[in-house]
Amino acid sequence: EVLLVQSGAEVKKPGESLKISCKTSGYDFATYWIGWVRQMPGKGLEWMGIIFPHDSDSRYSPSFQGQVTITADKSINTAYLQWHSLKASDSAIYYCARHSRGNEWDAMDVWGQGTTLTVSS
Amino acid sequence: DIQMTQSPSSLSASVGDRVTITCRASQGISIYLNWYQQKPGKAPKLLIYGASSLHSGVPSRFSGSGSGTDFTLTISSLQPEDFATYYCQQSYNAPFAFGRGTKVDVK
Numbered sequence: 281e282v283l284l285v286q287s288g289a290e291v292k293k294p295g296e297s298l299k300i301s302c303k304t305s306g307y308d309f310a311t312y313w314i315g316w317v318r319q320m321p322g323k324g325l326e327w328m329g330i331i332f333p334h335d336s337d338s339r340y341s342p343s344f345q346g347q348v349t350i351t352a353d354k355s356i357n358t359a360y361l362q363w364h365s366l367k368a369s370d371s372a373i374y375y376c377a378r379h380s381r382g383n384e385w386d387a388m389d390v391w392g393q394g395t396t397l398t399v400s401s
Numbered sequence: 402d403i404q405m406t407q408s409p410s411s412l413s414a415s416v417g418d419r420v421t422i423t424c425r426a427s428q429g430i431s432i433y434l435n436w437y438q439q440k441p442g443k444a445p446k447l448l449i450y451g452a453s454s455l456h457s458g459v460p461s462r463f464s465g466s467g468s469g470t471d472f473t474l475t476i477s478s479l480q481p482e483d484f485a486t487y488y489c490q491q492s493y494n495a496p497f498a499f500g501r502g503t504k505v506d507v508k
Contacts, residue, residue, distance in 0.1 A: 315497075317445075325437075325445060325488050325499040341496035342402065375444055379492075385451030386492035387435040391444040 282306040284392035291398045299362040302376030309357040310334040313379035320372045366399045407500030413508040420476040422503045424489035429469045433493035440485045
């Protein structure tokens with residue numbers, strides 16, 4: 281069974297740094313792109329970026345480029361989303377999801393349970 | 402970047418109704434279009450990929466169609482467990498933007 285298990289809820293102060301994780305199992309981690317999606321309170325889904333763990337190739341949405349860093353550790357089948365200086369507006373639920381690809385399709389087929397981040401002074 | 406416009410933003414329907422949601426891409430995306438369902442407090446789930454292919458385990462009352470810029474998600478006979486929010490997503494070019502969502506609630 282393919283599973284993506286995310287780290288627990290976080291409460292942080294503005295200006296602090298944070299790295300949340302997405303531990304995967306049940307498939308060859310290195311050969312699937314894995315992405316992150318933000319959902320602000322009461323709002324829709326926002327695609328943030330993806331990484332290919334095999335070679336750490338990554339792509340970011342312009343909205344998130346320079347604001348977050350996506351990394352992956354092949355040795356422990358885990359992807360990460362990192363902030364260097366949090367803002368209150370980063371408060372949201374963050375989901376990781378595996379990208380599967382085929383002939384003329386590419387979709388986020390397995391999702392983590394989400395990590396809730398609250399940034400408040 | 403490709404923008405996705407979904408409509409309506411919400412709709413009210415009854416069990417047994419046929420429900421149709423549309424999604425338009427700002428430029429041609431072939432059939433690189435996915436649909437997701439999200440229930441309150443839960444992670445999204447993939448329903449349809451490649452515009453019309455049903456993801457494993459998804460009931461056959463869900464169907465998708467379209468290519469190029471215009472796409473449709475149809476629920477042939479709405480069931481109680483289908484009340485949720487639905488999102489389209491293009492996967493033609495990164496960033497793989499989502500539509501703003503369509504909330505389907507009880508009439």
